[in-house]
Amino acid sequence: MSHVTYNKMWAEAQEGLNNLLQTETEDKSPKPLKDHPIVFQMLATFYVKYVQIFHNLETAYDQIVHPQKRLVIRQVLEGVMGRILELKNEMVELENSEFHYFDDILQDQKLCPEHIEIPIPRYFIKEKLKVLKEREKILAQILVNAGLQDIEPKKHIKVMTFEEAIRIIQISERARQGRLRAEFMKQIYLEEKRERQARLHSGKSPNLDASAVCIQKVWRGYIQMKRTEKIREEEMIFLGMSPPPHFHRISASLMQAQRVEAMRCEVQEKHEEEYKKALVAIKNRLREMEGPDIKESLQEQIRQWFIECRLPPQNQGSLELVSVIKDEFRHITGKFPDYPDEEDGGSIVIFSQKTPEQVAAELAAKEEELQKKSKDKGKKGKKEKEKKKKGKEKGKEKQEKKANEEKEGWKMAPSNFLPIMEEGNNWYKDVWQHREEGWNFHQEYDPELVKEEKRKEVKEEIRVQVDELMRQELKNLKLAVDREKDKKKRSGKKDKVSHAGLVIPPAQFLTQKWGYNLLTSRSGTKTRTKSFAVEDYIKNARTIDSLYKELVEGGLLIKPKTVKLSDYVGEYSYLGTTLRQVDIEPMPSLADVRQLIALYGILPLGSQALHEKSPLVKALLLAGPAGVGKKMLVHALCTETGANLFNLSASNIAGKYPGKSGLQMLLNMVFKVAKQLQPSVVWIGNTEKTFYKKVPKAEKEMEPKRLKKNLPKILKSLKAEDRVLIVGTTTRPFDADLRPFCKVYKKIILIPRPDYASRFALWKHIILQNGGSLSKSPTISCLAKMSDGFTQGHIIYAAQTILSERRIRQLNRKPLTAVELMGALARQDPVYKEEEDMFKAWYAKTPLGKARAKALMEESGVQTRACAQCPDVHTVQRENGLQRRHQADEAFQRLADKITAAEQSKAKVYVVLANFQLFFQQKSITTKKIETLGMYVQKKSSKYSEAIFLLKNCQVKVQRDSRQYENP
Structure with missing residues (x-):
């Protein structure tokens, strides 16, 4: 597509965003809403519209080659992503459910489920592609040096008993003997048949007409069979029940579109480099051409300010009276003004269009504030004790306020991203909405916009230099005119000085993030604890490269598999809203799970600005039966964001870094590297073992509960600026102690077995992926129905087992049948209803499950009271x-x-x-x-x-x- 197409797409997205911003900001003090269905409908409508805008903005940002336009789009794009996360959080708090269904809104707005699929921004990987490739090389080199590169994960081999082995040998031998016997009997039968035919035709001459009729009969039957098959296939294609032969081929137009996209990316990089060079060149040119004039103008204005502060009102502005200032006139403020410090803004305060009296009053007020702060430092200790007492009372007051708010109604929480979107929208309106670009066919940078931007920077740099000169000039003027000595100004922030004259840093730099403190004795001497020494060693003596190498060699930092989130195949739930309206809680679909992984994991990890301002998710739990794709989603998280993957599973850390000090060193190393090389994902497989109610005897040596006490401390140490996500996976969450389990994992995603629609899509995808053909494949609907209860892992195993290389070569003459696939599937154990009920019962005991059950009970109670009346x-x-x-x-x-x-x-x-x-x-x-x-x-x-x-x-x-x- 052309530049015009993407510019139009951007303009449409900005127009839709402008309408949404007007809707959201038109009523600044909305009244509380009590009707929850109406509130959810409003939030869901906003969510769907923002996701549509997100699609257009992401595509425009990826394909537009103009570097200055991309800056505006990037700001608006991050604002839209953040607003989507905020709306999702509002819906979760309102509905007490992680899964929401928008099928009624899609029907009203005539949209498809693909329109509300959360897209993964491509710039997450593109902008750091070189760094990721370099990191892959380093990781591969470390693995080769350690001899771990060629080691493949061990496949699960089922242990065979002696009786089973004998039985397999007997079956094979009997089959061999049966084949030989059948071949021998076949030869005898053919010999007898030849003898009978020879006796029949011994006395007869060959009848050519009968032979021709026989050949014609066979040939015509064969031709008619082929014609019938072709007609049947054409009819099925016409009805849309079979794909056309060229459906899965890559068309020429698609290949051309892909080439154009790749070319646009190359042009985009070229224009970006030119823009960066122009920023430096134009700034230097402005400094040379306009710098002296700017400097002279600033100096004249500041000198004029000196005179206006010194002279009486009737003579302000007269520069000729400088020589007689000392004897003949009394200055207004009583003395020459104090030059504002750089921390206060320097000469910016002078140019803020204020009178000399106002400037002097502001400076005096700031000095008084500094004096008050120094006096208040001694009173802080007493106030802290009072605050602790009042803390409990405030907590009770907050709970009461929440209860009152629930009674009053729902109010939208303040947004961190609406101002960002408004700023970007205004930027677009002021600069790009009506800008004429007929001259810029190649969409290169606009030099006039660069000049406007860099002129401000040059002026600011020159202002700082002029401030230093004018400060010295004011000092000399004071000495010459008033014979005043320059007063020592108090610095705003002073380091504490010990009695020995050594600079002691503030206490927060000495308190470590992992709970290590300095022990202060009564005499005032300070000693270090052993754990502090361990961290001090890791922090100062060890480099990131050495820690990275040690973690890779220890198997704690692993290479994630290249898996995209779109590879997690699953269909949308089309009846979610309908079922909820009749008080039936639908099971979430795999598409809903895919959406949550994108919202809670990929978007915050991919963008620093988004992670700092959006609702913070520190830990995420993926719970579900074996084979539903939990590990695949963890690897997809790392692939889509370029994150490091750390494995802290109980089985992986067993026997490594023993003891408490060893565990502290392990965690310090992992999270130091994770924070330095963010984004990072810390994966804890079978995380229920960490929170066992009672450790089984067979696993006591493994010490599965090593991390139980440390995980809450680690979560507290993670701040908004740390793009580190802890992801736990579990197949038996009901074995864990629920209270500490849910305290660590506040976001829980329950992954169910696939429903009929997801199985239908999965069978098609797996058969094609493994070399099968849909045109001659078995009925997919039959396979989807018969595989009810089996997970994605079971289906993939069955397809890979049957579709071997030998079987794929036979597909043309021997089409694939459902019996073959179902035979391989039947050898596995499905997810039984009892296990699924256990997961549902466990989830109902989680905080979110309890909150939803309580809300539903209250709602049903209201309906019952209404019916009784x-x-x-x-x-x-x-x-x-x-x-x-x-x-x-x-x-x-x-x-x-x-x-x-x-x-x-x-x-x-x-x-x-x-x-x-x-x-x-x-x-x-x-x-x-x-x-x-x-x-x-x-x-x-x-x-x-x-x-x-x-x-x-x-x-x-x-x-x-x-x-x-x-x-x-």
Whole structure:
């Protein structure tokens, strides 16, 4: 695409952002809202619109080559990302749930689920690509030197018993003998057949016509079979039920678009380098050309200020009276003014359009403040004790305020990113919205804008130099005119000086982040603890390179696998809002999990400004059954942000750095390197072992609870400027002690097994990825249905096991069947309902789960009280139920009639069923009717098994609704 296209995309995004900012800032003191559904709808609408703007801005920033435009886009882009995180945090606090569903908003705004997918900004990796490549080289070199490069992770090998081995040998031997016997019998049969044919045709002459007819029959049958297959395939492609042959090929236009994007990136880098060179060159030119004039002008203005402060009002501005100042005139302020310090702004204070009296008053007020501060230092100790007593009272007051706010209603929290977006939006309006760029076809930097920017910097640099000169000139003037001595000015910040004259740094530099303090004795002497000596050694004697090397050699810093977040395949939940409206809590989909990883992990780690101002997430827990992709998401976090990956799993640190001092040294090394080389991800696999209620005997030697006491201290030491994220993964969270577990991991993402839509997408993706073909592959819908209960890991294992190199070569003559894949899948254990219920029960005990359950109970209590106040509510419910059942029966009859009319076309039957799918979920249909229709469809063709499954899924809802009608 051209420059104009991306400029239009940017302009549209800015226009949408401008409308949103007007909506958000038009009412500065909004009234509290009590209706939570309305509040959530408002927040969700804002969220969806901001995500759309995020898409356009990210694409524009990646493809626009003008360096000065990209500065504006970058500021607005980071503001939009931060605002999305703030809105997500507001929705979580409002709904008490990490997962939210926007299917109703998408339907209203006619959008697709792809429009609200959080994009990963490409500049996270592009802007530090050289650094990442250099780091990969260093890591690879360390691994080669340590002899660890060629070591591959051990594959899990199932232990075989002696009886199983004998049985396998017997099966193989019997199969070999059976093949030999079959081959021998085949040879005997063929020999006998040849003898019979020879006896039959011994006395007859060959009939050429009969032979020709036989050949024609076979050939025509073969040709007709091929024609029928081709017609059937064309029909399926036309109906959209099979992809066309060229669907998965890379088209020429797509390859051309990719080449253009790569060329634009090269031009972008070239223009960026030219812009950086121009910044230096234009600044030097301005310093040479305009510097002397600026210096002279500043000096004249400052001298004029000296005279105005000294002369009486009627003679201000007269420069000829300088010689008679001493004897004839009395100055207004009583003396020559004190020159403002550089900390106070220097001559900027003079040029702030204030009278001499105002300037003198400001300087005097600042001196008084400094004196007050020095007096108040002695009183701080007494005040701190009083504050501690009042702290508990304030905590109670805050809780009461929160309770009152909940009663009053909801208010939007103040935003850290709205001012950033407003500033960027104003910058766009003032500079770029109506700027004429007909001359700049190649979209290079604009020199006039550079001059405006650098002129300010040159003026500031010259002002600092002029301040030094004029300070000395004022000193000489005072000595010459007033015979005054220059007073010593108090410095704002002084270092403490000990009795021996040594400079003692402030206390915060001596207190270490990991809880190491200086022990002060009564006599005033200070001694170091052993732990402080350990950290002091690591901090001063060890370099980052040596620590990095030691961690790599120890297996604590590992190389992440190259996995993108988009490789985590999963579909969107299309009925989340609908199910919640009928008080059914839907299980989150894999697309929802992917969104949370992007919001809580990738965006904050990728941007420093975003991490400092957005809601802080220090630790993240990924919980779910084995095989749902928890480790893959950890590696995707590192790949998308270029982060280092540290492995502090209990099994990995077992036997390393023993003892308390060794553990302290280990943690100090890990987090020092993590902070210096940020962003960093600290992964703790099987993190439930760290919080075991009771350690199993088999794992006591491993000491799995080593990190339990240190993790809370580490979290406290992590500040907003530290882009370090602790990620824990667990398959058995219910084995951990819940209270300390949730104290460390305040953000918990429960990853479920894939639903039908996700399995459907996953099977297609895995078959194609492993060399299979969809045109001749088994029915994907059948595989998705039959693999219910299995995780992504099971599906990938089954596909990789079947689609070997030998099997891929046979696909043309022997298409892949569902039986093969299901055979490999059946050899694995699925996620049973009992295990899934254990995860749900555990999550309901977490703080967020308890809060949501409490909110739902309160909401149901309000509805119950409202029903109790209505005298005829039961009668109304019963009448409404009977009316709904009558409507459903009529709709069912219409459906049956349409299927009967469309029985000649299978595609039409599928269309009819799809049209009635949503109606079935909203209206109740009797179980008997569903079974009747299922039997009817089943008789027509076995191809309709998917439709039968869809209808039978409504039985649970029908039974519940039937009970509600009978006993409302």
